[in-house]
Amino acid sequence: MLNYPLNVGGSEWMIIIFVALVLILGTGKLPGAAKKLGRAVNEYNKAKNEIQNQMKEVTEETPKISGPVGTEREKLETIARSIGVKIGEKTDDELRESISTKIGKKKTEEPEKE
Numbered sequence: 001m002l003n004y005p006l007n008v009g010g011s012e013w014m015i016i017i018f019v020a021l022v023l024i025l026g027t028g029k030l031p032g033a034a035k036k037l038g039r040a041v042n043e044y045n046k047a048k049n050e051i052q053n054q055m056k057e058v059t060e061e062t063p064k065i066s067g068p069v070g071t072e073r074e075k076l077e078t079i080a081r082s083i084g085v086k087i088g089e090k091t092d093d094e095l096r097e098s099i100s101t102k103i104g105k106k107k108t109e110e111p112e113k114e
Helices: 010-061 072-083 092-103
Strands: none
Touching: 072 092
């Protein structure tokens, strides 16, 4: 008994599947099935594109930090940029206040010095 492997290419499988569908569904139901399949593929592509666009928006909003942050001012500016606070000509204390306000935390007051 000789064993020959199935040497069937991609286009041949498409023909086999098409013939099987015609035999199973008949010629009357085949256009409707193709239309439903087309709609399903279209919905899948829309959902995939929407997710890709959302991922792109999130990655574009995230600031890029190129290396270690050295000074306190650089740390404040990095935090401010990441949460959308405008830096401008603000002092360190003004930046801290803006960051605290943006985050929603109340600035803790320092105890009075005597």
